[in-house]
Amino acid sequence: MITRTPDGVQTIAAHTPDADWQTQLREVIRDPVTLLDALGLPHSLLEGAYGGHRQFSVRVPRAYLNRMTPGDPDDPLLRQVLPLAQESDSVAGFVTDPLAEAEHTPHSGLIHKYAGRVLLIASAGCAINCRYCFRRHFPYEDHTPSMAQWQATLDYLRDDSSITEAILSGGDPLVSSDRRLAWLCRELADIPHLRRLRLHTRLPVVIPDRIDDALLEWLGTTRLQRVMVLHINHPREIDDAVRDACRRLRQAGVTLLNQSVLLRGINDDADTLAALSETLFEAGIQPYYLHVLDAVAGAAHFDVPDDEARALVAQLRARLSGFLLPRLVREVPGAVSKTPL
Numbered sequence: 001m002i003t004r005t006p007d008g009v010q011t012i013a014a015h016t017p018d019a020d021w022q023t024q025l026r027e028v029i030r031d032p033v034t035l036l037d038a039l040g041l042p043h044s045l046l047e048g049a050y051g052g053h054r055q056f057s058v059r060v061p062r063a064y065l066n067r068m069t070p071g072d073p074d075d076p077l078l079r080q081v082l083p084l085a086q087e088s089d090s091v092a093g094f095v096t097d098p099l100a101e102a103e104h105t106p107h108s109g110l111i112h113k114y115a116g117r118v119l120l121i122a123s124a125g126c127a128i129n130c131r132y133c134f135r136r137h138f139p140y141e142d143h144t145p146s147m148a149q150w151q152a153t154l155d156y157l158r159d160d161s162s163i164t165e166a167i168l169s170g171g172d173p174l175v176s177s178d179r180r181l182a183w184l185c186r187e188l189a190d191i192p193h194l195r196r197l198r199l200h201t202r203l204p205v206v207i208p209d210r211i212d213d214a215l216l217e218w219l220g221t222t223r224l225q226r227v228m229v230l231h232i233n234h235p236r237e238i239d240d241a242v243r244d245a246c247r248r249l250r251q252a253g254v255t256l257l258n259q260s261v262l263l264r265g266i267n268d269d270a271d272t273l274a275a276l277s278e279t280l281f282e283a284g285i286q287p288y289y290l291h292v293l294d295a296v297a298g299a300a301h302f303d304v305p306d307d308e309a310r311a312l313v314a315q316l317r318a319r320l321s322g323f324l325l326p327r328l329v330r331e332v333p334g335a336v337s338k339t340p341l
């Protein structure tokens with residue numbers, strides 16, 4: 001249970017390990033003080049945190065928090081979610097819409113950037129707010145489709161037989177209810193030229209209980225080929241619960257891929273990246289992309305220069321099997337695909 005003190009700070013009762021995913025989602029940590037207190041960290045770390053928090057609020061599921069090391073302000077999982085004073089710095093080249101997505105939205109909730117695939121904004125929120133997220137300024141309020149807009153999106157897909165893949169993104173599509181997702185999945189499966197359903201999600205990592213029977217019912221039975229792209233940046237994000245969620249997904253016929261973002265202070269060394277690839281593969285997840293940071297305002301302190309990124313991947317190439325090596329890429333606005341570095 002979560003309650004609030006008069007000054008808005010959460011107090012959280014001990015985590016109930018068997019709480020369902022909806023309860024865990026409702027009870028995510030939503031302010032920097034609660035986050036620091038839960039890890040026994042000093043309030044001096046709050047200096048500047050509220051500037052970032054006001055831009056893009058703190059959200060941390062308890063199941064993810066439990067993998068952080070208490071007392072360590074440099075914990076690589078904490079660094080992904082704790083706002084820092086640097087987020088308020090204005091840095092040349094770092095903008096609110098780094099991928100120019102506003103230019104590729106035929107209508108609300110739909111982004112059509114690449115040939116053959118469309119991206120559907122299936123949810124306006126996430127279970128976790130990652131400080132480096134390229135959509136941290138995305139106007140979700142303009143992209144939360146009504147039922148009529150969903151019908152318009154489905155008509156758009158029906159009318160374009162070159163589209164073979166529908167990508168559910170967000171936010172995180174898996175914060176939506178299984179009832180809504182099952183409906184959407186049925187509608188998509190009824191479009192004859194669609195072959196694949198791809199989901200981009202962090203839920204199986206941050207709240208592994210999300211992979212429950214209700215989800216596997218619709219995801220495991222559709223005629224569409226299913227691909228789930230997870231988003232894991234550090235090997236410590238993968239614990240036994242995540243491994244179990246991945247096992248259930250694979251048993252349901254879902255192909256699991258991972259994309260990471262190269263992040264200063266979190267995974268910008270060859271040892272961590274090599275361990276990440278090994279840990280992913282052991283969990284049945286194929287390392288897929290290593291993205292350089294999208295130049296989003298508020299995240300410049302995570303940036304790793306291209307030359308350093310290439311040198312890191314060269315070190316990985318020398319020590320990993322080829323199938324464990326993610327492709328180093330950048331998203332370039334207007335490009336017909338991701339751009340290899």
Ligand code: SF4
Pocket residue numbers: 125126127128129130133134135170171172202231
């Ligand atoms: S869209 Fe993905 S990266 Fe961005 S905040 Fe949500 S979970 Fe994190």
